[in-house]
Amino acid sequence: MLRLLPGLLLVLSATAQPLIYYRDAVNAASFMPQGLPGGGIAQGSIFAVFGSGLGPAQGLQQTKFPLSLTLGGASLTVTQGSATVNPIPVFVGSGQINAIMPSNAPLGAASLQVTVNGQQSNPLPIIIVNNAFGIFTANGSGMGSGVLQNFVTPSNQPVNAPTISAYPGQTLTLWGAGLGPVSYGDNIQPTVGNLPTEVEVFVGAQAVSRITYHGRAPCCAGADQIDFVIPNDAPLGCWVPVYVRTGGATVSNVVSIAIQNKGANTCSDAGNAFSAATVSGGKVGGFTAVRAITYEDVGVTAPVNVETEFQASAFYSLPATLFPFNPATSLPPAGTCTAYTRPGDMLNGDLPPGVAPSGTALNAGTITLTGPNGNQASSVPIPAGLPQFALGYFGGSIAGTTISGTLDLDPGTYKVTGSGGSDVGAFSTTLTAPAPIIWTGQNALLNVPRSQPLTISWSGGSSTDRVGILGFGEDLPSNSSTAFLCVAPEGATSFTIPAAILANVPATRANPLQSKDVIYLLSVPGSATATISASGLNAGSAKFTYVLGKTVIFQ
Amino acid sequence: MKLKLIEAAVLLAILVFVLDCGALPACLDPTRSTWTTCGYNPTTDKYVINTHDVDWNGEDTIINQQEVDFDCKPSDNGEGGPQTSQNTADTIPSSTGTHASSPGARVHPSSAPISRRDSGGSGSTAGGFLPVQWLNLPFTAIAPSSASAPPACDASQPDIVVVNHAAGTLTRMGTCPLAVKASIPLVSRPLQVVVTPDGKQAVVSNFDNYVTFVNLQNNTVLQNVNTPGMNPAGVAVSPDGKTAYVCSFSATAPAVMVFDIPSRTMTATIPLNTQWPHSVSVTPDGAQLYVAFSDNDEVDIIDTLTKTDFAALNIPAPEGIDFSPTGTVAYIGSGGTNSTGSLVALDTKTLKTIKTYTVGSYPTDVRVMYGGAQVVVTNYLSNSISVVNTATGQVKTTSFGSGSPMGLARVR
Numbered sequence A: 001m002l003r004l005l006p007g008l009l010l011v012l013s014a015t016a017q018p019l020i021y022y023r024d025a026v027n028a029a030s031f032m033p034q035g036l037p038g039g040g041i042a043q044g045s046i047f048a049v050f051g052s053g054l055g056p057a058q059g060l061q062q063t064k065f066p067l068s069l070t071l072g073g074a075s076l077t078v079t080q081g082s083a084t085v086n087p088i089p090v091f092v093g094s095g096q097i098n099a100i101m102p103s104n105a106p107l108g109a110a111s112l113q114v115t116v117n118g119q120q121s122n123p124l125p126i127i128i129v130n131n132a133f134g135i136f137t138a139n140g141s142g143m144g145s146g147v148l149q150n151f152v153t154p155s156n157q158p159v160n161a162p163t164i165s166a167y168p169g170q171t172l173t174l175w176g177a178g179l180g181p182v183s184y185g186d187n188i189q190p191t192v193g194n195l196p197t198e199v200e201v202f203v204g205a206q207a208v209s210r211i212t213y214h215g216r217a218p219c220c221a222g223a224d225q226i227d228f229v230i231p232n233d234a235p236l237g238c239w240v241p242v243y244v245r246t247g248g249a250t251v252s253n254v255v256s257i258a259i260q261n262k263g264a265n266t267c268s269d270a271g272n273a274f275s276a277a278t279v280s281g282g283k284v285g286g287f288t289a290v291r292a293i294t295y296e297d298v299g300v301t302a303p304v305n306v307e308t309e310f311q312a313s314a315f316y317s318l319p320a321t322l323f324p325f326n327p328a329t330s331l332p333p334a335g336t337c338t339a340y341t342r343p344g345d346m347l348n349g350d351l352p353p354g355v356a357p358s359g360t361a362l363n364a365g366t367i368t369l370t371g372p373n374g375n376q377a378s379s380v381p382i383p384a385g386l387p388q389f390a391l392g393y394f395g396g397s398i399a400g401t402t403i404s405g406t407l408d409l410d411p412g413t414y415k416v417t418g419s420g421g422s423d424v425g426a427f428s429t430t431l432t433a434p435a436p437i438i439w440t441g442q443n444a445l446l447n448v449p450r451s452q453p454l455t456i457s458w459s460g461g462s463s464t465d466r467v468g469i470l471g472f473g474e475d476l477p478s479n480s481s482t483a484f485l486c487v488a489p490e491g492a493t494s495f496t497i498p499a500a501i502l503a504n505v506p507a508t509r510a511n512p513l514q515s516k517d518v519i520y521l522l523s524v525p526g527s528a529t530a531t532i533s534a535s536g537l538n539a540g541s542a543k544f545t546y547v548l549g550k551t552v553i554f555q
Numbered sequence B: 001m002k003l004k005l006i007e008a009a010v011l012l013a014i015l016v017f018v019l020d021c022g023a024l025p026a027c028l029d030p031t032r033s034t035w036t037t038c039g040y041n042p043t044t045d046k047y048v049i050n051t052h053d054v055d056w057n058g059e060d061t062i063i064n065q066q067e068v069d070f071d072c073k074p075s076d077n078g079e080g081g082p083q084t085s086q087n088t089a090d091t092i093p094s095s096t097g098t099h100a101s102s103p104g105a106r107v108h109p110s111s112a113p114i115s116r117r118d119s120g121g122s123g124s125t126a127g128g129f130l131p132v133q134w135l136n137l138p139f140t141a142i143a144p145s146s147a148s149a150p151p152a153c154d155a156s157q158p159d160i161v162v163v164n165h166a167a168g169t170l171t172r173m174g175t176c177p178l179a180v181k182a183s184i185p186l187v188s189r190p191l192q193v194v195v196t197p198d199g200k201q202a203v204v205s206n207f208d209n210y211v212t213f214v215n216l217q218n219n220t221v222l223q224n225v226n227t228p229g230m231n232p233a234g235v236a237v238s239p240d241g242k243t244a245y246v247c248s249f250s251a252t253a254p255a256v257m258v259f260d261i262p263s264r265t266m267t268a269t270i271p272l273n274t275q276w277p278h279s280v281s282v283t284p285d286g287a288q289l290y291v292a293f294s295d296n297d298e299v300d301i302i303d304t305l306t307k308t309d310f311a312a313l314n315i316p317a318p319e320g321i322d323f324s325p326t327g328t329v330a331y332i333g334s335g336g337t338n339s340t341g342s343l344v345a346l347d348t349k350t351l352k353t354i355k356t357y358t359v360g361s362y363p364t365d366v367r368v369m370y371g372g373a374q375v376v377v378t379n380y381l382s383n384s385i386s387v388v389n390t391a392t393g394q395v396k397t398t399s400f401g402s403g404s405p406m407g408l409a410r411v412r
Helices: A275-280 B007-018
Strands: A019-027 A046-052 A074-080 A083-085 A088-092 A096-100 A108-116 A124-129 A148-150 A171-177 A199-203 A211-216 A224-229 A237-246 A255-259 A282-296 A304-318 A336-343 A366-370 A376-381 A389-398 A412-418 A427-433 A437-439 A454-460 A466-475 A480-487 A494-497 A515-524 A539-551 B033-041 B046-054 B060-068 B089-091 B160-164 B169-175 B178-185 B190-195 B201-206 B210-215 B220-226 B232-237 B243-248 B255-260 B265-271 B279-282 B288-293 B298-303 B308-314 B321-323 B329-334 B341-347 B352-359 B363-369 B374-379 B384-389 B395-399 B406-410
Touching: A019 A108, A019 A124, A046 A108, A074 A088, A074 A096, A074 A124, A171 A237, A199 A211, A199 A224, A237 A275, A237 A336, A275 A282, A282 A366, A282 A427, A304 A366, A366 A389, A427 A539, A437 A515, A437 A539, A454 A515, A466 A494, A480 A494, B033 B060, B033 B089, B033 B169, B033 B363, B060 B169, B060 B178, B060 B395, B089 B190, B160 B190, B169 B190, B178 B220, B190 B232, B201 B232, B201 B243, B210 B232, B232 B288, B243 B279, B265 B308, B279 B321, B288 B329, B329 B363, B341 B363, B341 B374, B352 B374, B352 B384, B352 B395, B363 B406, B374 B406
Parallel strands: A282 A539, B089 B406, B232 B279, B321 B363
Antiparallel strands: A019 A046, A046 A096, A074 A083, A074 A108, A088 A096, A108 A124, A148 A171, A171 A224, A199 A237, A211 A224, A237 A255, A282 A304, A304 A389, A336 A480, A366 A376, A366 A412, A412 A427, A437 A454, A454 A494, A466 A480, A466 A515, A515 A539, B033 B046, B033 B406, B046 B060, B089 B160, B160 B169, B169 B178, B190 B201, B201 B210, B210 B220, B232 B243, B243 B255, B255 B265, B279 B288, B288 B298, B298 B308, B321 B329, B329 B341, B341 B352, B363 B374, B374 B384, B384 B395
């Protein structure tokens, strides 16, 4: 049986002349841009081509083996010098083709063209590799809940979701593409058997010890299955990171699964107060006051500390969905990291899918922060409509420039009040701005080899500090970005970012201004926790957040 | 419900994703930039090199002017060459080899950290770069609303090179102070010049059938490559500095010539279907060339891997072209001698126009800066410079009397 796998996005209208969009041929599961290390198209794998006029308005897919080289009047060619191969289209629509890269496709740079009813598209440069695995995701974005089936019985293998959790020791079937070429025709029903490519599966921060299968899915040419057993000591949570490394070097997109102790269906995150509302729907609100200091010493005329202080508030009503995911609330469990890989400049408006929630904005009135001496530090109304963030700028300074403002958020006790609005009642709470933590060796951190784990240490603050590490690696010329987020266990004073999490960070360019590479250490001392209790809210919190940033060179 | 552990990360993630430079209008790289243009002073009947200060509010001020004894804007058809739209000047290496100006300062450990054009803009500047005061990152301090005085010129500013069409030379000028440093003899009627990303060479088109490779370390000609009948015009260099692309301004054999820079040999010719290609630009990733046919209202796109001309877009009188740092938007000066010109923002994925900005007449040079937040355009006939804020859509056009600016080169 041939199936249409998740991730097959349909785009609309057709035009007479087929056009492959610039840089838009990618692994059909991960959608990882080619500018990232894991962004090549593997021999024998399904890849997606986006454009216009690529096929009929009504999408078609192949229904029987052997697969034809033409579907809906569309065919593909890959050329490298005198070598030409024909990818096999398995789905064709006006805006997208999913095709299998032949197992004998030439490795390296090649040119892809689509021909639709005799009309040839533009050529598009692609990179063909032996293996580069992508994991299918439930929302078809390459991030969020992965397409993994919980093995219960041979006839009962539901797709994992926050309300359909797996448990430690359970076998899962992971769906993806890119394990590498096969020795038989790509157009026939796949043969069951492990492929020779070295495969490692990671759940949370640890490698899985029991992988029982890694090869083509018997049903589906170009698609792969990996069967593995969840380690008994795997972390529990709603968005436990899962990723695959092939050939000892190439890392897939990072997806998530829900893991709970056996017998529980719906997941929970002990430390994430927004988790329940994200999974089951609910009304949440948050306030944070932020002091941020970023030490910049890459691509600048001289090292400089950029200091700023902001307040931010957000109030949402989140809908309940089967595969809920928002990078801002769907956080990995403590002790683990996740990564997001996507086209664009994440630090300049190209947000990961789901960050701007699809939920309803809640009117909470005006949020006011009052300082320790009774002075009103900032008062910001929640704007109407999405994205329903209220931002207030307190001040900032950059040494050696004309930019110098008042910095107000000194340690002390602050009061946060909400005037109340049509959706959220009035509230008042206090929070404490604590003494900051210290990032050990912050200014000395410069070169970060991506092939090695990176340990970041800190001191100061309190033993209940809660620390996260948020890093960005962006390659502007190829329009490719990777962000990683790690959450340290409470009370920790160091955290080691696994090399596999850094693997898809692009290398810093020789011209460092063509890259955006920065690591932030985020800290919220436990003593700063304050609850926002207001009518109309299921959960709410107010916090002081300390941010330390450092520009780096990813090598 | 008591909140624990992770809300901090939640809110910080929100902050990082929200406090980007699309959300905060003032969140630009606020480093004031310094540019040079060529102009003309009708009172003295002299050509001048202007130094401009462009601040983060888009205010453009001429802060210095130096008369030169040559025509620095080779746009006169009466001499038999094509009107040229861009790359009549470019920025060349600083001699210091580093931009770290204080002890302990670190810049990227490049073997040749070179300044040229706007390193925060088009990827065509790969390799060398102009360092900034601070970066366009989240959690930045917000710039004051009122502009302060332009910074004084800095002796470490890099030099520029300007083609001297009439004299057949390439003029090297220091920019602080503005002064001619060298005059490098070429062949005849040079039109455009581009400096390689490592700053070591310049590639110059000579309309009289030569492409010249200049050693900028000693201001000597490395090689004049004869291109019989090709009438070289527009020049561009790939981001890796290995390949030069030169338009053949021809009615009978329009083409883009491909040169291997290390060996200084022509390795291929890409035939074009439209007459009179006169400028060429490379996408930041080097994957595509955009060729402007100002006389035929057309921009073609070439795939550099296969050397295939695959698209012909109808753009009225296209002139200079530059790209956003990510290569997702092409900015094309358009409109020719109409009373007003346009800056066309083209989606490089769909090849559809995203937005059209009204600028001055005959927009020639186009340069993206501040990480794509602003685009600077010289308006040759309206004697003005437009600064486009791509976030707000606001266009500030500053007139400079009868300067007829041409040839943008960023020096800081």
